[in-house]
Amino acid sequence: MAVSILHRATGVALTFAGLGILTWWLYAIASGPAEYDGFTKAATHPVGLVVLVGLTWSFFQHLLSGIRHLVMDTGQGFELGVNKTFAILTVVGSVLLTAALWFYLLGLAK
Amino acid sequence: MTRGESASPLGRVRGLGSAHHGGEHWLTERVTSIALLLLGIWLIASLLLLPALDQRTVTEWLRAPSGAVPMALLIIIGFRHALDGVKVVVDDYVQEEGSRFAWNTILLFLAVGGAALALFALARIAFGTAA
Numbered sequence: 757m758a759v760s761i762l763h764r765a766t767g768v769a770l771t772f773a774g775l776g777i778l779t780w781w782l783y784a785i786a787s788g789p790a791e792y793d794g795f796t797k798a799a800t801h802p803v804g805l806v807v808l809v810g811l812t813w814s815f816f817q818h819l820l821s822g823i824r825h826l827v828m829d830t831g832q833g834f835e836l837g838v839n840k841t842f843a844i845l846t847v848v849g850s851v852l853l854t855a856a857l858w859f860y861l862l863g864l865a866k
Numbered sequence: 867m868t869r870g871e872s873a874s875p876l877g878r879v880r881g882l883g884s885a886h887h888g889g890e891h892w893l894t895e896r897v898t899s900i901a902l903l904l905l906g907i908w909l910i911a912s913l914l915l916l917p918a919l920d921q922r923t924v925t926e927w928l929r930a931p932s933g934a935v936p937m938a939l940l941i942i943i944g945f946r947h948a949l950d951g952v953k954v955v956v957d958d959y960v961q962e963e964g965s966r967f968a969w970n971t972i973l974l975f976l977a978v979g980g981a982a983l984a985l986f987a988l989a990r991i992a993f994g995t996a997a
Contacts, residue, residue, distance in 0.1 A: 764955055771948035778944075779980055782937075782987035785924050786994065792921035819906060822899050829896065860914065 759843040763821040766814035774811055812857055817850035891950060898947040905940040925991055934992040938985065945981035949973060 784795035798804045824842050827833050833842055880889035912933070916923055927933040952973050960966040 764951075767948075767951045768955065771952055775944060775948055775980055775984075778941075779984040779987065782984050782991065785921060785928065786987040786990035789921045815906065815910075819903060822903070826896065826899065857910070857914075 759821050759824070759846055762817055762847075763825065766818040766821075769811065769814045770818055773807065774815070777807075777811070809854065809858060813850055813854040816853040817846065820846035820849050891953075895947065895950045895954075898943050898950065901939070901943050902947055905936060905943065908936050909940060928988065928991045934988065937988055941981055941984045941988065945977045945984075949977040 781795060784792045799808060821843075824833070824846055827842075828839075833839055876889060876893065880893075882889065912927065913919065916927060928937060953970055956966060956969045956973065960969055
């Protein structure tokens with residue numbers, strides 16, 4: 757139930773913030789180094805970083821709960837125990853993947 | 867053969883409903899999700915494997931077919947999947963027919979416009995003369 761709502765919320769976040777930032781990023785690359793600097797400044801600003809970390813978590817959460825929905829579409833995983841374990845694993849997995857990605861990214865920056 | 871004799875539950879609902887494509891919408895959402903699973907992993911892996919994320923490096927990456935083609939697919943399938951997804955949210959939460967139509971139309975325009983803008987930017991990167 758909660759994970760199902762998370763799937764929708766992260767989907768909406770990825771739609772507007774995710775595709776919006778992807779388009780902005782591509783446009784900045786196409787416009788040249790000066791425009792790209794503006795994007796980099798916004799992306800590395802503390803607020804920008806919080807948004808990007810939130811988006812990568814949304815991406816991993818939507819990906820994992822999406823796999824869960826695909827499995828459930830085949831009619832499997834509806835037993836209470838299995839269903840709950842699978843739901844919790846999507847949240848644990850998305851947090852771990854986000855943490856791993858950003859530890860790697862920020863480690864490279866140093 | 868009538869549709870009622872079809873073997874699977876999905877087969878029975880395809881073509882039914884007032885719009886005659888509710889089943890297709892459901893199926894498309896799932897097929898695009900599998901494509902985006904692969905393209906999403908491709909994007910994250912590519913960004914991690916690039917030596918740097920400055921303008922010159924990402925431009926070189928997106929000028930090569932191995933970068934430009936998956937990115938074009940990610941844009942087209944990503945906007946399509948997003949539109950399919952938010953339409954489900956609108957259809958679930960917006961009760962009144964008129965505002966539901968308005969919301970779905972605004973979102974359709976945003977999705978098509980956003981995809982066109984992103985593809986135009988990608989084309990400028992891929993075919994542009996400046997490195």
